[in-house]
Each structure stands twice: as structure tokens, then as C-alpha cells.
Amino acid sequence: MDKRRESSQTRRIRRTKVDWFGIIMMFVLLVCSLAIFARLMATKMLTTTNLVLIMAALLVVNGLHIFVQLPLRRNKLGKLICGVLAVLLSAGMIYGTVAAGAVQSALNKISGVMVEKQVTAVIVMKEDEATDLGDTKGYRFGILANRDTNNTQQILSAMEKSMGKVETASYDTPAEMADALYDDEVQALILNEGYIPLLTEQENYRDFSDRTKIIYEYITEHEITAIKPTGSITKQPFVVYCSGSDERDSDINAKTRSDVNILAVVNPKTRQILLINTPRDYYLPLAFNGEMDKLTHAGLYGIQESMAVLDNLYGTKTSYYGRVNFWGLIDIVDALGGIDVYSDYSFETSAGDVAGYGYRTYSYTEGWNHLDGLEALMFARERHSFSDGDNQRGRNQMKVVQAIIEKITSPSVLSNYQDLLKAMSDNCVTNISYDQITSLVQMMQKEGFSWNIQAMSAREGSGDTYQYCYSAPGDPLYVMPPDYEYINTIKSVVDQVMNGEEIVIPSEPTE
Incomplete structure (x- = not known):
């Protein structure tokens, strides 16, 4: 029952x-x-x-x-x-799941990049009616006689296949080419776009980009030779070259001037990082031919040339690089909701109509400043407001980089991670592989995320500040002679990091 x-x-x-x-x-x-x-x-x-x-x-x-x-x-x-x-x-x-997938996709996009591009342009006067390459049939083209000849010949061969024989005139310098275009000796130029900023550094050609237009771009790709690291990235000290391009329209993979040059000497065992800033105008011998030039010009010959020039200066052996389009800082910082940066001085800077954002004056006070993307970029670019110019700019650039790292590692980054990942994937590349990056992330999970990060900046030495530069033949350009005595001091601190010793940086002299 x-x-x-x-x-x-x-x-x-x-x-x-x-x-x-x-x-x-x-x-x-x-x-x-x-x-x-x-x-x-x-x-x-x-x-x-x-x-x-x-x-x-x-x-x-x-x-x-x-x-x-x-x-x-x-x-x-x-x-x-x-x-x-x-x-x-x-x-x-x-x-x-979506967030982890986005992180994986972004890291795959920016990591393990072993290709550089060179962009060769066909340039005509602004008022020229030509709008594409086909309109230049019958033109006479100015070319460089002894520079960038391989790329020039490649574009000429491609043009002759579609246009027939192309008449050319050779010149020794970009300035001579510009004069020939202005005087109608030639109707178009074939010039590596990396040389345009060098040309506009010269007094008589600052308006070259305003007076001319690019109607065609020919892109060639070059594989970067792999550098075999000496050991595991989580066990052995290593050096990363951090390069920043100040060309607003530049392809992140293009060979171009490097306006930010920072070596990061990393010891994963002692959790120490030494950041070394070297001014862009440092007057140094190029590694591939020994000719004297500005450090920034070394980037025209590839990122490995910049690495080699700095290795020769500091006695380092750089295995990795990271390249940032500095104009991408606007998107990165805005995606982070702004950053907090300490300014050593109060100053103002006017930069005109920057990146289409309109004319503005940017003001900074001594002490802490909360900066949006555009303000952070202007803070990192300014040098004329300081007595030691490029040296202070280098310090400010490292302050911005440090502030970005601190914000990225804070929980607040999760609120807008998609915009941040897009900004980084569009503006950053590195030859550090995806597996090496994940190895570092795993190492920090085991041993903690705290690092002892110190910074040093190379200083200006004595000597003439106007010198002839290999990459910009013609008039002397402003350069910064190195302070080799202080370079030796930096070398000694590099040895501390590489040997696993605690970083001890000599006190900076007071002004």
C-alpha cells in the first residue's frame, strides 16, 4: 500500500x-x-x-x-x-572566450614579423594633370644615380612593360632631383619615400611635399634575416630594440626613419629592465659602410641596420625588435581612457593641424598630467621647449611608454579591450614570436608581474653640431655629437643587467 x-x-x-x-x-x-x-x-x-x-x-x-x-x-x-x-x-x-580569441588574434598579427617594405614613389608637381602612372607616358623621369638603385630599376622595368621605353635623367642627390622637377628638366621623379623627409629637412625644400604629389607607389618586400637568440627568453638576458616612426602616413613595416630609439636590456631571472634612450640626431657611423650619419637615418636601410648601429655604440647584441607607429599612440592612449604622466617642466607647444584634429596649443604643467592620445603624442614629440632638447624628449617618450604599460596592466583595461587590441595590432609589430610572448606571460604568472625598470638617456657631447650626413648629401644638417664618456657609463650598467647584478645608476647632475 x-x-x-x-x-x-x-x-x-x-x-x-x-x-x-x-x-x-x-x-x-x-x-x-x-x-x-x-x-x-x-x-x-x-x-x-x-x-x-x-x-x-x-x-x-x-x-x-x-x-x-x-x-x-x-x-x-x-x-x-x-x-x-x-x-x-x-x-x-x-x-x-571572445576576449581570449581577440588577444590571440592580435598577438598573432603583431608577432613574428620578419618582413620589411620599401615604397618607391612616382612624384609630379601639384598642378600636373597626371593622376596615375599611365598619364606619365612620354615624361622624362629623374632618378638617383647612386642610391636605392635596385628599387629604381625594378619600378623602371615594370613601367617599361606597360609604357614602352622610359626616358630618365640621373642626379646625385634628392635636392638636385627636386630642382630639376621645379625647373621642368624632368616632369616626374622616381624616389624612395624614405628620402622625402630627408629632403624636407633642408632649408630650401621644406615645402616639397606641399608643391608636389605622389601619383603611384611601387612596393617591394624584403625578408629580415632571423637573429638566433643565445638562450631561452625566460632564462637568459636579452636585448630588444624599440623603434618608433614619426611618419604619420608610414606603413608600420616600411623602411623609414626611426625617431624613437630605445634599447630594452632585459634580465628575466633578476626581473630587471634597463631602458636606454638614444637621441635621433646622434652622429654615428653606419654599420654597413662606416659612413657618418644621424641615427634616425639608419632606419632607411632597415631595422637591422639601426640595431647594428646601436650595438656598435653600446657593445650589446640585440636579438629582438619592436616597432611602433608613433601616431598610433593616439588610438592606443584613447583606448586606455588616457594616461597619467609626470612632466619635469611646465611648457606649451603648438603643432598646427595635427593628423586632421585641428589647430591647438598643448599645455603641460610641472607635475602629474592626465593626457588623452593627442596630448600624449605631443608630449612625446616636443623638444624645442627644453634646454637639452632631444635628451628631455627622450625622457618624456619613456615616461609615456611607462604610463602606457602601467595602464595596460591595470584591471581598467578590460572595459575597452577591443579598441585597445585593434589600436595595437594596427600600429605595432615585433619579431618576438607568439610562443616566446606566451612563455614570458607564463613566467610572470609563476614568479609575479613586478619588474625593476630603470632608464638612462645618452647625452650630447662636444663638437660641431652641423655635419654632412651620408643619407642626405648636400648641405650640413643638425646633428648631436655623442658623449662617449657617458656612453661608457651606460655600458657599465648594461653589464650589471646582463650579469644579474642589481642596477645601480649614477646620479644625474643637477642643472
């Missing part, structure tokens, strides 16, 4: 909408759990310990939901609460 009554009561407990809602969400939660765990494994960013902990947490959460949702129960409140929790947890897991 009792058994029949119990059976009758059991039959009366039927699955309701709450039951089916709970069961559906139980399966949704299970699928989302599998998806986020698979994505986290694919990123390779988490240590085995952290993956095991996450897997255990997911098993517990899903096990509890199965325990609550599968059995028939008279009280539906527990099922309803678990179902709602499953909705919230599933939404969070979907967000996490």
Missing part, C-alpha cells in the same frame, strides 16, 4: 517549464565551459597549474548544476536560481 502511494506521488512530480529551462541552461553552461577551456588552452598563455585550477572549477560548477537540474524535485526555486546563475556564467564565459 505504501509503495503504491509513493509511486503515485512520484508520478505526480512532472517536469515543468522551470525544469526544462534549468536543463537547457545546464547544457548551455557545459558547452560554454568546453569552449572557454579550449580557447584558453589554445592561447598557451596560462600555466599548467592555472589550467588545472580552471578545469577543476568548471567541473565543480557543472557538477553542481547537473546535481540540481537532473533529478525531479517538488521545490523548483533551487532549479530556477541555478538556471539564472547558468545564464550569467554562460554569458561571462562567452565574453571570456
